[in-house]
Amino acid sequence: MHEHCGSSAATISVAGKGPTAAQDLLKGIWKENPVLVQLLGGCSTLAVTNSVVNGLAMGLATLFVLVFSSLFVSSLRKVVPNEVRISTYVLIIATFTTLADMGLEALVPETHKALGAFIALIVANCIVLGRQEAFSAKNNVWRSVLDALGMGLGFTLTLTMMGAIRELLGAGSFFGYNVFGPRFEPWVIMVLPPGGFFTLGAILLWLGWWRSMRDRREREKAAAPTIQFHAYEAPAGPAKVA
Amino acid sequence: MSGPHVAEMPAADVPVVAHPQSWRLLLTLGVAGGLAGLLIVLVFNWTRPRIEAYKSQQIRAAIEEVLHAPQRTDTLYLDHGGIATKLSPSADPSKVERIYKGYAADGGVIGYAIGASEAGFADQIVLLFGYEPREKQLLGIKILDSKETPGLGDKIQKPPFYAQFAGRLAPLLGVKGKAPPGDKRAIEMITGATISSRAVIREINNAVQRWQPLLDRYQRTGGTN
Numbered sequence: 001m002h003e004h005c006g007s008s009a010a011t012i013s014v015a016g017k018g019p020t021a022a023q024d025l026l027k028g029i030w031k032e033n034p035v036l037v038q039l040l041g042g043c044s045t046l047a048v049t050n051s052v053v054n055g056l057a058m059g060l061a062t063l064f065v066l067v068f069s070s071l072f073v074s075s076l077r078k079v080v081p082n083e084v085r086i087s088t089y090v091l092i093i094a095t096f097t098t099l100a101d102m103g104l105e106a107l108v109p110e111t112h113k114a115l116g117a118f119i120a121l122i123v124a125n126c127i128v129l130g131r132q133e134a135f136s137a138k139n140n141v142w143r144s145v146l147d148a149l150g151m152g153l154g155f156t157l158t159l160t161m162m163g164a165i166r167e168l169l170g171a172g173s174f175f176g177y178n179v180f181g182p183r184f185e186p187w188v189i190m191v192l193p194p195g196g197f198f199t200l201g202a203i204l205l206w207l208g209w210w211r212s213m214r215d216r217r218e219r220e221k222a223a224a225p226t227i228q229f230h231a232y233e234a235p236a237g238p239a240k241v242a
Numbered sequence: 243m244s245g246p247h248v249a250e251m252p253a254a255d256v257p258v259v260a261h262p263q264s265w266r267l268l269l270t271l272g273v274a275g276g277l278a279g280l281l282i283v284l285v286f287n288w289t290r291p292r293i294e295a296y297k298s299q300q301i302r303a304a305i306e307e308v309l310h311a312p313q314r315t316d317t318l319y320l321d322h323g324g325i326a327t328k329l330s331p332s333a334d335p336s337k338v339e340r341i342y343k344g345y346a347a348d349g350g351v352i353g354y355a356i357g358a359s360e361a362g363f364a365d366q367i368v369l370l371f372g373y374e375p376r377e378k379q380l381l382g383i384k385i386l387d388s389k390e391t392p393g394l395g396d397k398i399q400k401p402p403f404y405a406q407f408a409g410r411l412a413p414l415l416g417v418k419g420k421a422p423p424g425d426k427r428a429i430e431m432i433t434g435a436t437i438s439s440r441a442v443i444r445e446i447n448n449a450v451q452r453w454q455p456l457l458d459r460y461q462r463t464g465g466t467n
Contacts, residue, residue: 081267082262088270103289107292109296
């Protein structure tokens with residue numbers, strides 16, 4: 001155990017500073033966004049984002065389950081034997097999913113009805129179990145909670161954004177408030193299942209295009225000084241020999 | 243020759259992995275399960291009254307709507323094949339069907355609020371309707387639960403469709419396009435949502451067919467048993 005900790009500390013110091021709290025938190029929102037980069041949680045992403053409220057509620061429910069599961073899994077990581085760790089994670093996740101389900105039904109019954117079975121299906125969301133196995137089981141409580149919070153926020157923001165796009169186009173409203181007026185004919189397909197695929201596809205397409213543009217810019221930027229370097233080095237060479 | 247050599251190699255290199263004892267695995271899962279159960283039961287006990295209160299408030303509001311704000315309502319039970327004002331001791335209250343009788347301010351009976359649930363285009367359409375059995379007239383309907391297609395079938399929950407039912411006579415008849423003026427049975431179906439519209443109409447007709455003889459018998463006997 002000590003050796004392991006030492007080596008990982010060494011790796012971190014070689015690479016520069018270790019991940020800061022901000023990095024642990026922010027990576028889930030953008031760099032490793034669970035939906036847009038890791039492409040996880042597609043079931044609920046496509047199914048319940050037909051309005052802003054539904055997307056937001058689903059995101060927050062998942063965030064709740066993620067944070068509490070990470071809190072418990074990371075606190076118990078040295079107590080739970082390796083052989084029963086997955087069973088224990090699933091038990092913890094299932095418990096908090098049940099609590100989220102009952103809590104939503106008691107506090108916001110209308111939204112709970114709209115989300116239907118998908119709240120209960122948080123238990124099967126890859127993001128939740130994935131973070132436990134990939135992060136919380138290996139890191140301390142503070143970092144695990146930050147990681148879960150970041151991933152949950154990334155999930156919530158993505159679902160809310162998708163809900164906003166689909167509700168605006170498919171119902172002409174935002175948070176239930178009419179935006180485009182009575183003369184707007186809603187694109188009903190956007191709030192139906194195909195609309196989920198269209199929206200996610202369009203976002204991923206845009207993101208891929210944006211990333212390739214950014215990479216090209218960076219390559220060009222990196223290439224530019226090399227040319228100057230050679231141009232400078234060429235006359236200097238022979239001068240040194242002479 | 244190489245056999246024993248190879249066999250010895252891993253023994254020297256692989257560290258001895260201590261497997262935890264079975265009781266530790268059992269204890270871990272047992273304690274985790276117990277704590278999880280405890281937490282769930284606590285939250286269940288806290289949320290249940292709120293959930294129940296919300297459901298009964300939903301039904302109360304729906305009764306108010308379909309019977310046009312009655313002065314007071316009585317709950318009637320379907321018990322042993324007849325309508326009764328009181329449940330017999332042998333009946334299971336959680337399984338008995340209920341209808342609600344609404345009274346006007348002058349004490350006269352407005353009508354009865356009757357629940358119905360049948361398959362629509364997607365899942366069950368649960369609704370409540372107000373009904374006056376002497377005239378066989380509908381007083382109003384309220385969709386309580388439906389998962390009909392957004393933008394199409396879910397128009398059954400919007401006034402242009404459901405407001406038609408008040409004042410119509412059973413059995414209802416769904417028509418495409420404009421209903422003939424003066425036709426007291428015609429309901430205009432929603433363009434693009436014929437299945438959902440037809441399901442609501444069929445649901446009400448079936449419920450009326452089922453409850454009419456029961457209500458007739460109940461009223462013949464003075465509505466007191």
